[in-house]
Amino acid sequence: MINFHEVIETNKMIEHENLDVRTITMGISLFDCIDSDLNTLCDKIVNKITSLAKNLVSTGEEIGREFGIPIVNKRIAVTPISLIGAAACKTGSDYVKIAWALDDAARKTGVNFIGGFSALVAKGMTRSDELLLRSISEALSVTDYVCSSVVAGSTKTGINMDAVHLMGKVVKDTAKATAERDSVGCAKLVVLCNAPDDNPFVAGAFHGVTEADAIINVGVSGPGVVKTAIKGVRGEDFSTLCETIKKTAFQVTRVGQLVALEASRRLGVPFGIVDLSLAPTPAVGDSVADILREMGLEHPGAPGTTAALAMLNDQVKKGGVMAASSVGGLSGAFIPVSEDQGMIEAVEAGALNLEKLEAMTTVCSVGLDMIAIPGDTPEVSISGIIADEMALGMVNGKTTAVRLIPVIGKGVGERAEFGGLLGYAPIMPVNRFSCAEFVSRRGRIPAPIHSFRN
């Protein structure tokens, strides 16, 4: 039988170390909503989402209460909208109308975000894809809950540089459209390489085309728990450090698996995956940067940071994978800047710059995330940063992503305030030399030689 010590340990993790289940995300296929009439399509979308997810939020809250663990977010991910809207949308405004429908469905179900205003353009863009891309800035500025993602590259297809080039403009347009709120629209927009079909975390969540009609994916977190655990092995060797991280990740993931199965059973929707992530929040003690500091770095960004992060990421996966029956999504350590107090401090201390963050993304679970840059950064430079990140993902066969926020009207030394889970961010300098001629070339960068494995 469970003993006193075990109960206290678990509750200490929950109450003092921010252990939580970060998200229960219901993936919903919208293929059966496709219609050539836009109004009918929007009605079908709202009806399907609100009927499948009507109990998502209340069920998440019930489970959280019964197990005594916070389930912070309940979210929905849908089939990439450029596929669903292709028959009905003739203009960008038509796509904005679908964004309104998604926003309406999110509001009615009570979720805090809905992902899937997306296009899969890793190899090429259809007319529909391009219309959606060009409608993103308006869609994100007029809705509250909708998140958008664009898959612009993969190891198998190479990088669609036309999409990368266009996304520089889309990111900048989105920043301008939400300029009065420190360009927060860009926090809901991500460009991905090798995007997983079952990612429960926004902004990159969408319900992949290979998925079933509806699924439940769960994202676990717990940087505070890992930090506390490794504090207990300060000064010990690497193998002890690794074992400690693995054991902790195992425990955290077991909770995620329990919650996922329970949510799946109660909602009558099949279980998909558990995403084994260390997802920080701006709350003190809920920081991946703090783990890196506890490992022995003065600040993230110091020499050794990439090695420390690589080890952390790998141990989280090794510990978590045994604890879950099916693992997927992004799985690993997230290194957003604005959502992690320790990362913000590292930037403010001058320890961490964009180039070091880029290096760190080669070994973390995703990419350049929630980074505020000057509002006057040229569109082509944003495209160049996206291209670099896509290249890292493509060559290394991993998911990479870019979520940059060019904060209109602000420059280096100032701070962007996003509020809530999105936090705040010091504005970081961007290399001022031009890549305009490079990113303006048309076409795509071919897949790397090692992608031909057939």
Add this chain to the structure above:
Amino acid sequence: MKKVVVTVVGKDAIGIIAKVCTYMAGNKINILDISQTITGGFFNMMMVTDFTLTEKDFDTIFHELEQIGEETGVIIKCQREEIFDRMHRL
């Protein structure tokens, strides 16, 4: 068996266990195991209970125990046993 772990944490006072146990008995909740310590005047109790026979739902019991806790000046939490089981047992 529907095992639920009830924890009571707070400043020590007369009759804490009595109040919780009376509530359990009145609602057909069986106590399977109980352990308690007092450290530095702080009361810490854990009960493993069985909710199989109770007619009340989990939410009602959760809130009623919370209420008793407020009246007694302690924090009472009930959590399904699986969360501890999954974290600490293979």
